[in-house]
Amino acid sequence: MVMECIVFLETHKSGSSRDAIEAAVQMGFFTILFTQQMKKLHQREEYPDVHQMIFVKDLRDKGVIYEHLRIINKQEKQIKALVSFVDPFVHLAAEIAAELGSASLSVDALYKMEDKTRFRETLKGHPAAPEHAVLPLKEDGDTLFHTHVNQLPVILKSPVSNGSKDVLLIDDKDAFLTACSSFKKQAGLSSLLLEEYVEGPQYLIEIIVEHGKVHLAAVIEQVISKEARFIITGYLMPAPLPDSSLEELQTVMESIVEQLGLSHGTCHAEMRRTVHGWKLIEINPRISGSAVNQLIYEATGISLVKETLKLNLGYPIDCTPKNQLSAYAHFITMQRKGKLIKVTGKQKAKTVEHIKKVYVKPRRGSILSAPVSMGHRYAYVIAAAPDPEEAVSAATSAAREIKFHLEPV
Template sequence: MDCIVFLETHKSGSSRDAIEAAVQMGYFTILLTQQMKKMNQREEYPDVHQMIFVKDLQDKDVIYEKLAIINKQEKQIKAFISFVDPFVRLAAEMAAELGLTSLSAPALYHMEDKTRFREILNGHPAAPKHAVLSLEKDADTLFHTYADQLPFILKSPVSNGSKDVLLIKDKEAFLDACTYFKRQSGLSSLLLEEYVEGPQYLIEIIVEHGTVQLAAVIEQIISKEARFIITGYLMPAPLSDSSTEELQTTIESIVHHLGLTHGTCHAEMRKTDSGWKLIEINPRISGSAVNQLIYESTGISLVKETLKLNLGDRIDCIPKKQLSAYAHFITIQGRGKLIKVTGKQKAKTVASIKKVYVKPRRGSILSAPVSMGHRYAYVIASSPDKDEAVNAAKSAAEKIKFHLEPI
């Protein structure tokens, strides 16, 4: 029996889409998880054929023990993969050790930590200026060292989803940020980056034996610049041919410098007067609604193509259709315990709506957004007309209401 082993998954989004795609491709799916909550909610993962608990997914010896048991069950492992931070590079390394398709694990390693990829790209035309700050140093002294660079970005080297990414405009914000970061266990340094202005885009990248393909270029709509909360995604991004060509060249150069010759990643770029600038790069497809958004726009399942890349099969990123697709995310103001959510069915009846998703359960504590994990629902619309897709998604989102009990 041919199977694909996944290291961890989220309950929804691209990582879960990948498991569903594996089932559709005819593979037996095995999930290794370190979250007992998933084991207790086993019935909510019908697409996972076999779920195995591993206390620490960074412990390769224990994982190999589990794989030995799988092999004794006459299951043939064809791919070993993760779509979840921080297991992407580990899965790639172990796949190579198992004699499976080999991805560019060193490049994935560089992308896992923001300090590492900044150092590799130091001096690259697309790389904003940066510095590494030690949290052991006096915050007041640090501020005066970099005050002439205001405004700038402070972030954790291992942040994702806009968590722990702060825009610093003055001394008070800097000192507050240092105090905040010092409270975090295991964090000894911060990454300071030049603040870059300009529209922001999400680029999904797939590299097959050195050939770089931009599988998707998506415009991001940022509602809260201080925390960089993205509430809208438009595919395809409205870019000129010349801008797209320049982006392709820039991405190829970045990928080459990082050493990625076989694998996937996604980058966040800003288009500035001095060219494209790299804001983030991560060693996997974006999470949440992005795979679904790409599918509604092009007919391409990027997680399926990623699985094919890991299986050693040829990929196919040629669009099957060409529509505009828009994903609109919902946040709330204030804080409270969720009593109920209304309007979901009404949202589904809006013309051009393809998906409506509400994340939190009754009783969850909700709050105003400080990271993208505080986006509590989304809707996706697609249409031949860009404005129609955007308006439909926003109209449907307005029908969804979160009813909270103050706490």
């Protein structure tokens, strides 16, 4: 009997990429994971939803991937889809899937979205695109500042950054020069992206484009902590926006994905609502990671990763909400660095009314620190309730029960 399989290029231990593997199992598929992280094989028992795990030293080596695919095809396994929900393998997975003759996603558009310079250049002149410039790192910082910085503050970032790791708010020349010096030390980085700083509340938009039809599967308000980096500590679904703003957003997103050439595929965008209309802050060629898929599910009953898999399989998608609740995800960060001794209060947090999920990421002995990227969010709580204030109150109350006990390092 031939088993129908879905191949995944990499996954995180939790979040949307892992949710996708679990969704594939629920859909009746045999799941195969290609990973370049040897520790996943050492922790094999922690991935029961992965039916077959294959180590690949470099997932960007298409020749090695094809060799493994040939072996799989000889094992009475039929590959129905090959996908990735993890940067930077989304475009690669879509490219291989197209070469295999499975669902034909908009490969070029996914490629553009994997690099911030590429998508900014593609959208140059679009009404929703902030002003930007590409700065060659071979030039000295003083020259770059006087040539390109016309007003402050500005945003300075790596073209391949994700999770806010290399996204900096620059308030003065000294901060600019310090940032340039730091970026020059990063291996393989030849340019920086300078962007106009845009004021206004920020929203996460989850998008599925099916044969040219643009579905806004989720519009989520973000709570941003501006400390060393832009760290998102809260997500409210659905965002409290008037119908007129949602209609305008739909029009803007349709225009953006058309200019990018995305006619079949998924992406998520971060947009700011300004006095000059909607402005695009970021766009990435996949669903958001972390708790976002679970958040959408608790609010609407839609599994966005399942709909993404259906798109890759060539099945019709369905983004019709099954229920209508407000859901809020609250993330926990640390104020100081330390070694984790224990975490208490997780069970008590689960008993708070309206709580749907409590997740704590680090293991005992891990070194925790104040956030400089989204990866330094160490726990989250999701609540869902008929009223948004109830959901926010429940999640924040439950989060207060969770205590991280650290020893100095």
